[in-house]
Amino acid sequence: MYCVGVIFNPGAGRSSLFHVIGELLSQKLEAAGCRVITASGPFGAHYIPKATQVIPLSSADLPSAFRAIVTAFVDQGANIIAGVGGDGTLNLLATQLLHFQADVALMGIAGGTANVGPLIRFNIARLQEFDLRKLYTYNLSPLEIWLDKDHIGYAFVDVVIGDTFLGTFEGRLETFSASKFLKEGMKEPQLPSQHLGCFIVKKGKRRFEVKHIAQIVASPLYHVRFYSGKAITGALCWAPFLEAAGAVVWTTTPIIDPRISPSFYPEPVNLGMILLRPEDQVEISGTARSACIIVDGNPLDFLRDKTLTILVSKRKLQVVSPRPFEEDCYPLGL
Incomplete structure (x- = not known):
């Protein structure tokens, strides 16, 4: 049965x-x-x-x-x-x-x-x-996530370095303080920061110093053919040809924001993007004290002075x- x-x-x-x-x-x-x-x-x-x-x-x-x-x-x-x-x-x-x-x-x-x-x-x-x-x-x-030498989780949607996470409050979509949740287990409404801090992103021998960043987001890519020929998606349109299995972006404007609506007009979004092949891994470190690691919407830990490693899980x-x-x-x- x-x-x-x-x-x-x-x-x-x-x-x-x-x-x-x-x-x-x-x-x-x-x-x-x-x-x-x-x-x-x-x-x-x-x-x-x-x-x-x-x-x-x-x-x-x-x-x-x-x-x-x-x-x-x-x-x-x-x-x-x-x-x-x-x-x-x-x-x-x-x-x-x-x-x-x-x-x-x-x-x-x-x-x-x-x-x-x-x-x-x-x-x-x-x-x-x-x-x-x-x-x-x-x-x-999924993506596999390590903080220094500790395995802390898997991501099927995304790994976000930011200071807020999405949730529901009185029936409406809100962002909450990730720091408050990690410290006290409380959901305190908070808008995402526009300037989280400065970070170093490393992929193999390449090293990127990124400043005035609002969020860093890494996601697995499951339907790469969807981006084929769509140049507007940036580096994602290369994903089918590079056999990419994931992507990492850093942005000067919060992408995960509950205020998005027909009447919401954000500032231009400036971002950097790198693709991950199955054998690649990315290391991220930074100086932002409020930076937290949120995985599929779940706050897991603070980044602090540690190194976050993201790779495609086997x-x-x-x-x-x-x-x-x-x-x-x-x-x-x-």
């Missing part, structure tokens, strides 16, 4: 949708004859009341709870883990699966703030057409989608 583990992030930005998602997912999995396991309380049982098995939790701390839940799902023989939340939620689940090197596919269901990453391939509309017999599975390699994660890979390049959120 096919086994599906289902987990919800109770702190996700669009938790108001969870009862609808839970009911719809339950109907589809029951019709497919699946064995369904979930976690207790707001991590699953509140929304999947007819689950075959419920995993009890001893901790409400999100990383600890996710670690325990994924461990239990893998031990119980789950074929798919369905995560309901945003890009940060799915990153936490993916990181655990990569750690275990488990032969389990991840099914991301949009329930968070942005939902723009490649792990989230389902929303309510796509769940309505869910058919277990017609699912596609493909492998994605590890691969199985992702479940209702569409084949080449037809599934657009984000579902925002």
